[in-house]
Amino acid sequence: QAKTGGRGRFCFFSAGMNDVVQQRLVLETALRQAMGTAQMQLHYQPQIDMASGRLHGVEALARWTDPRLGEIEPARFIPLAEDCGLIADLGRWALREACRQLAQWRSDGLTVPSVSVNLSPTSFHDRELARTIAQTLAQHALAPQDLTLELTESVLLDANPSTLQTIAEVRALGVRMSMDDFGTGYSSLSYLRRLPVDEIKLDRSFVADLESDGAARALSNAILEIGRSLKLTVVAEGVETAAQDSLLRAQGYAVAQGYLVARPMAGDALGGWLGRMAGR
Numbered sequence: 001q002a003k004t005g006g007r008g009r010f011c012f013f014s015a016g017m018n019d020v021v022q023q024r025l026v027l028e029t030a031l032r033q034a035m036g037t038a039q040m041q042l043h044y045q046p047q048i049d050m051a052s053g054r055l056h057g058v059e060a061l062a063r064w065t066d067p068r069l070g071e072i073e074p075a076r077f078i079p080l081a082e083d084c085g086l087i088a089d090l091g092r093w094a095l096r097e098a099c100r101q102l103a104q105w106r107s108d109g110l111t112v113p114s115v116s117v118n119l120s121p122t123s124f125h126d127r128e129l130a131r132t133i134a135q136t137l138a139q140h141a142l143a144p145q146d147l148t149l150e151l152t153e154s155v156l157l158d159a160n161p162s163t164l165q166t167i168a169e170v171r172a173l174g175v176r177m178s179m180d181d182f183g184t185g186y187s188s189l190s191y192l193r194r195l196p197v198d199e200i201k202l203d204r205s206f207v208a209d210l211e212s213d214g215a216a217r218a219l220s221n222a223i224l225e226i227g228r229s230l231k232l233t234v235v236a237e238g239v240e241t242a243a244q245d246s247l248l249r250a251q252g253y254a255v256a257q258g259y260l261v262a263r264p265m266a267g268d269a270l271g272g273w274l275g276r277m278a279g280r
C-alpha cells in the first residue's frame with residue numbers, strides 16, 4: 001500500500017500505480033517458480049506446404065499456466081521474462097524442449113521436417129549459444145537443418161557487439177534463421193542486408209487486411225518478390241480464412257501458418273492431427 005501523508009516525499013507512486021507494481025511482483029515471482037516445471041510448456045503450430053498440403057515444419061510457442069492465475073499469454077510473460085532476467089533461461093529451455101520433442105515425434109514414426117524456436121535478442125548475448133545448440137542437436141541425433149531460429153528485427157536494435165557474431169556462429173552450424181513479423185520493423189529492408197536469414201515470415205497484420213485493403217495486398221506481394229529474389233523461404237503467418245488462403249496462393253505463397261490450418265497444440269496431439277490431415 002502506498003504511504004501518503006508524513007513521509008509522502010518518498011512516495012512517487014499513486015495508489016493505482018502501486019497496484020500495478022504489486023501485481024507485477026506477484027507475476028514475476030510466479031514466473032520464476034514456473035520455470036523448469038510442468039507449468040511451462042511448448043505448444044506447436046503446424047506450417048503447411050500449400051501446394052502439397054504436407055507439413056513444412058512446426059513453430060514452438062511457450063504456454064504458461066499458473067495454478068492460481070490460470071493461463072497467462074506470451075504477450076504478457078515474454079516481456080516480463082525479459083525484464084526480470086529470465087529470458088535467456090527460457091530460450092535455452094525452449095531450445096532443449098523443442099529438440100527433445102522433435103526427436104520424440106520421429107521415434108514415434110511421425111514425419112516432422114523441422115521445428116522453429118523463437119529467441120529473444122537477449123539470447124544472442126550468450127557467447128555459448130552456438131555450443132549449447134550444437135550439443136543439444138547432437139544429444140538428440142538431430143541435424144542442424146532440423147532447427148530454425150525465429151528472431152525479430154529488434155535483434156539488431158540492441159547494440160550488443162557479440163550479437164552478430166553469435167548469429168553467424170549459429171548459422172555456421174547449419175541452423176536456419178527466420179525473420180519473424182517481417183514488414184513491421186523500422187527498416188526491414190536494410191535489416192535483410194545486415195542479417196543473414198533463410199526465411200522471412202510475412203507479419204499477420206498484412207494477412208489480416210488482405211481482403212479489405214489493396215495496400216496490404218500490394219505489400220504482401222512485394223514481400224514475396226523480395227523473398228524470392230533473395231532465395232528465401234517466405235511463410236505467411238496468421239492465415240485464418242479461406243479467402244486469405246486463396247489470395248496468398250494466387251500471389252504465389254508456398255507456406256502458410258494460421259488458425260485455418262491449425263491452432264498451436266500440445267506436442268502429443270500432433271500425431272493425431274497429422275493422421276486426420278492425411279485422412280482428408
Ligand code: C2E
Binds near residue numbers: 094
Ligand atoms: P510469433 O512468434 O509471431 O508467433 C505467432 C503468434 O500468432 C502466436 O501467438 C500464435 O498463437 C499466433 N497465431 C498463429 N496463427 C494465428 C491466427 O491465425 N490468428 C491469430 N489471431 N493469431 C495466430 P502467441 O503464442 O500468443 O505468441 C505471441 C508472441 O510471443 C510470439 O509471436 C512470439 O513473439 C512470442 N513468443 C511465444 N513463445 C515464445 C518463446 O518461447 N520465446 C520467445 N522469446 N518468444 C515467444
Ligand code: MG
Binds near residue numbers: 059
Ligand atoms: Mg515466431
Ligand code: MG
Binds near residue numbers: 180181201
Ligand atoms: Mg510472427
Ligand code: MG
Binds near residue numbers: 181
Ligand atoms: Mg508476432
